Amino acid sequence: MQRTIFEPEHEQFRDSVRKFMQAEVAPHVDRWREEGMVDREVFLKAGEQGLLCIFGEEKYGGAGIEDMRFDQIIVEENMRHGDIGFYINLHNDLVAPYIHKLGNEEQKARFMPGIISGETILAVAMTEPSTGSDLAGMKTRAVDKGDHWVLNGAKTYISNGILGDLIVVAARTDPDRPHGISLFLVERGMEGFERGRKLDKMGLKSQDTAELFFTDVKVPTANLIGEAGQGFKYLAQMLAQERIIAAIGFMATAQTAFDLTLDYVKERRAFGKPIGAFQNTRFKMAQMRAELDMAQTYVDQCVMLLNDKALSAEDASSAKLLCSELEGRVMDQCVQFHGGAGYMEEYRISRMYTDARISRIFAGTSEIMLEIIGRGLGLDERKLS
Ligand SMILES: Cc1cc2nc3c(=O)[nH]c(=O)nc-3n(C[C@H](O)[C@H](O)[C@H](O)COP(=O)(O)OP(=O)(O)OC[C@H]3O[C@@H](n4cnc5c(N)ncnc54)[C@H](O)[C@@H]3O)c2cc1C
Structure with missing residues (x-):
């Protein structure tokens, strides 16, 4: 379209x-x-x-x-x-x-x-070994010492974790409030800031995802972002943009996989004809085309709303949810159309399939997106019960 x-x-x-x-x-x-x-x-x-x-x-x-x-x-x-x-x-x-x-x-x-x-090079560190979706359970702590904060804790699954020079780190600064979190700019070379393992992953093989450790890191007060204790509010402000950017990527990979597969089904022959000539192939490719066009239109509209500062958290969550789920279905079907070749590393579609599995997990899982959309409908467990 x-x-x-x-x-x-x-x-x-x-x-x-x-x-x-x-x-x-x-x-x-x-x-x-x-x-x-x-x-x-x-x-x-x-x-x-x-x-x-x-x-x-x-x-x-x-x-x-x-x-x-x-x-x-x-x-x-x-x-x-x-x-x-x-x-x-x-x-x-x-x-x-x-x-x-x-x-x-x-x-x-x-x-x-x-x-x-x-x-x-930038990175952001929120997730910890014991908590990801539930950021209020964060254990990394920073204690105010006047002209600096002392940061202790560990983060994991951090993208650009090895290459990153400047890391936005979320840490608890108010032990009595579940949302008492602040954001700090932690710089490469600060004493007590160590990288852990570069983690082996199912996909995204060229991306450095790592553990980070903070042991009595002295972070100058000048490296606190905004006001202390307002970290949750700041994270929430950024999440709509984060989720739209994620959805843009999911659509681009799904569209690319579709195009690769369209070429493939026109070339590959079975039973004396291109596999694209089978009705099953035609219908499934047609179904994907229609779904991709619909989702792309939604994402483009979200981009324009974001430009107008009118994109809601629920709209962004819908885009992240539906585009990642669609990407997953498209990748699976495209591998299927490639037959055994689709399972071989040398074929791009095989790598795209494993790369795409993370889309439903990071930047907020599909279940968390459903929670956000559901709460936007007034279906909030805490308020209804
Ligand atoms: C490759 C990769 C890169 C990443 N990059 C970064 C990064 O740069 N920075 C960063 O901070 N983090 C990063 N992450 C972490 C990522 O954001 C988290 O893995 C993700 O938010 C899920 O958290 P979790 O792994 O702790 O899963 P959990 O929160 O333990 O969730 C496990 C399961 O429980 C479900 N669940 C949890 N809560 C609920 C609920 N209330 N209702 C229903 N179901 C629920 C989840 O949906 C999921 O299916 C990355 C992860 C990966 C794998």
Whole structure:
């Protein structure tokens, strides 16, 4: 279906991003998958190309353009022509906004230039070994010592966990309040901040997912984001954008898998004809086409609402839920159409299938998305009982 949200300047931008992904990302994918992470240099190159934090203020090297369609294009082109392990969207859209939108002038001046140039790679650390969905159960603690905080605890499953230079870390600062959480900027090299294992995963092989440990880390007061104790409010403010960016990625990988498979079913022959000539194939491809077009239209609408600051948490959760579930179904069907080849690592569809399994788990599981949408309907257990 024709998409209607893009202007000519977006299409031009898409061409340049595609060329960048084809030249600077795609040639390295196999090596990065073997090494378990991308090269730091790809962030620098993306910075040179102006692909990091387009929304960043001009005085810090950004373009000052607050238009989510540009971010959407970067994600779409990276998923199709680059590498899902190059987590540019985590850097740009999930972590940088904590500094760009919530940071004070001193923090922005200190950190945004490196973030926009790609010298400073970003990560966000919320999940802990004993808690993920239930962030109120967080055990990492920070204690106020006047001019600094002392941070202790452990985080796990952190994307860009090895490459990350600047980590937004959520920690409990008020032991008496379940939501008494604050956000801190923890920098590479701070004493007591250690990386643990780079974790082996089912998919996303070129993405460094790691454990982080904090032992009596002295975090200067100047590295507290916003106000102490307001961390939950800040996380909630960022989640709608995080979930739309996630949904954009899920749609891009599902669309790519569909296109690969459409080519495949036209070529591959069985019983004297292309497998695409069987009614089963035609119907299932048609069903996927229709569902992809519907979901894409919804996501595009969410992007425009986000641009207008009118996207609700429930809308974003619906997009994250439905696009990840659709992506999962599409990947499974596309592997099926590839037959045995679909199970072979050398076929891209096989890797895409395992990469996609995380989509229903991170950035909030499908069950948590249903909780948010359900509560938005007034069906809140705490209020009804
Ligand atoms: C590859 C990867 C990258 C990640 N990157 C990051 C990152 O960069 N930063 C970060 O902080 N975290 C990251 N995570 C963590 C991720 O966000 C969590 O794994 C996710 O939120 C789920 O938390 P959990 O693993 O603790 O599962 P749990 O919360 O233990 O959930 C287990 C199951 O219980 C269900 N469940 C939980 N609560 C409810 C409920 N109320 N109602 C119904 N069902 C429920 C869940 O839906 C799930 O099915 C990453 C994880 C992975 C695997």
